[in-house]
Amino acid sequence: MKTVVIASLVLLAQVSANAAVLVDWDFSGIPAEPVGSENTPPPHPLLLSTNANAAAGLSSSDLDHVGLTYSTAVAPGGVGTAVAGELNVKNFDRGGDGINDHYIFFTLAANAGNTLNIDTLSINLWRNGGGAPNGIAFDVSVDAGPFELYDAVQTQGTGAGVPILREFNESITGASSVEIRFTPRNAGQGSTGNFHINGLTVEGSVIPEPSGALLALVGTGLLALRRRRQ
Numbered sequence: 001m002k003t004v005v006i007a008s009l010v011l012l013a014q015v016s017a018n019a020a021v022l023v024d025w026d027f028s029g030i031p032a033e034p035v036g037s038e039n040t041p042p043p044h045p046l047l048l049s050t051n052a053n054a055a056a057g058l059s060s061s062d063l064d065h066v067g068l069t070y071s072t073a074v075a076p077g078g079v080g081t082a083v084a085g086e087l088n089v090k091n092f093d094r095g096g097d098g099i100n101d102h103y104i105f106f107t108l109a110a111n112a113g114n115t116l117n118i119d120t121l122s123i124n125l126w127r128n129g130g131g132a133p134n135g136i137a138f139d140v141s142v143d144a145g146p147f148e149l150y151d152a153v154q155t156q157g158t159g160a161g162v163p164i165l166r167e168f169n170e171s172i173t174g175a176s177s178v179e180i181r182f183t184p185r186n187a188g189q190g191s192t193g194n195f196h197i198n199g200l201t202v203e204g205s206v207i208p209e210p211s212g213a214l215l216a217l218v219g220t221g222l223l224a225l226r227r228r229r230q
Contacts, residue, residue, distance in 0.1 A: 096191025126159025131193025
C-alpha cells in the first residue's frame, strides 16, 4: 500500500509539472495588405481560433483587436505593400499620450475539469521607425478580474526590418480563464506608428483535476499507513 501511495503522489506531481507551448498563433495565412489599405481597419477577428493551435485541455478565442488600423509602411520611412504572414498594424497609442488605448487580444480557457498555468508570453515583432510606441507590454485578466501588467514593460528601438523575439515571464497558476492583451505603451517616445508582428505564443501547463478514484486511492493508502503506524 505504501508503494501505491508513493506512486500516486508522484503521478499527481508529474501532472502539475509538465510545461509546454499552450498557444502558437499561425500568422502564415495573413495576406499582404494591399496598396490603398493604409489607415483602414483590419478585419474582426484578425485570426480564427483554429489558428491558435491550442494545447489539449484548453480552448482559445479568436485573435481580435480594438481600434487598430493597417499600415503599409515596410521599412523605416518607406511605404509600399506589406509582407504576407505578418500583421502590419498601427494606432495602438492613440494620440501619443502613453496610454494603451488600443490592443490585440484573445482569451484562453481551461476545459471542464482542468486549470490553467501560464509561465511565458512571447511576441515576435519589429517596430517601424520612431513613430511607434517603444514600450512592448502585455496586460492580463485572470478569471475576469481587473487587467494588470504582465511582467514588465520592455523598451525597444527601431528594428529596421528585423523581428525581435520578446519574452515576458510571470507565474499565473490555477486559473479557469485568462484574457491576454498586447498593449504597447509610449515609454518615452513614439506615438501611433506601426508594428510588424509575425509570432505570438503562450507557454505554461494545463492541469487536470485529480479524478475521484485517484484521490480515493491516495486517501485510502494514507489512512492505511496511519493505522499501521498507530
